[in-house]
Amino acid sequence: MFNRTTAIVLIAALAAALGLWASQKYFGSVRHASLPQTEAVRLIEPRRTLPAFSLRQSDGTQLIPGELKGHWTLVFLGFTHCPDVCxxxxxxxxxxxxxxxSIxxxxxxxxxxxSVDPERDTPDKIGEYAHGFHKDTLAATADVPALESFAKSLSMVFAKxxxxxxxxxxxxxxxxxxxMVxxxxxxxMAGLLRPPFDPNVIAKDMAVLTEAAP
Structure with a gap:
């Protein structure tokens, strides 16, 4: 049986998904005409400018919006004690x-x-965890209010x-x-990736988007 917290998360996630769906439906004709064709990445138009945010990276430096410029970036929320999805x-x-x-x-x-678990996930810990999968993965966290604001700006949710x-x-x-956003x-915010994930298709999509940038 779902507990109350899980139910709240599911309701919030559904609301966020409906918002993205409505945006895609409304701007669908523009999207297909003006954006690259991708298989896994669901692009949205217009793209959404994120409000100011500040996260702590695993190396101790601050991650602010300007740090993400110049690259297509896939954002994933999680925590190091996650048993399966993460x-x-x-x-x-x-x-x-x-x-x-090769790019x-x-x-x-x-x-x-x-990481949405700042109580247990220190910057050092999330860095070690993320880099255990791939050395280039960026890892960051913040206090809960900052994380909630960041997640909300991406139409994503989390709850303890x-x-x-x-x-x-x-x-x-x-x-x-x-x-993933x-x-x-x-x-x-330019698109969304929903599970199940096919890494080879995702890699192909990201190469197409990179070639077509900005």
């Missing part, structure tokens, strides 16, 4: 990252893993699920969006 997704993305290594570093697509009765309090888990080289 490691599976990052493993799949490592396959895609290896496939696009010059100056424009090569990037993967950004954002308390530990079961009788279990230690730090054995909680988190419900979070399993999709695609940011364009200007740092704007």
């Amino acid at each position: 490691p599976t997704t990052l493993a799949q993305m490592s396959v895609a990252q290896k496939a696009w290594e 010059p570093e100056a424009t090569r697509p990037r993967v950004l893993f954002v 699920v308390p530990a079961p009765d009788g279990a230690p309090a730090d054995q909680y888990t988190l419900d979070h969006s399993a999709s 695609v940011l364009d080289p200007q740092g704007r």
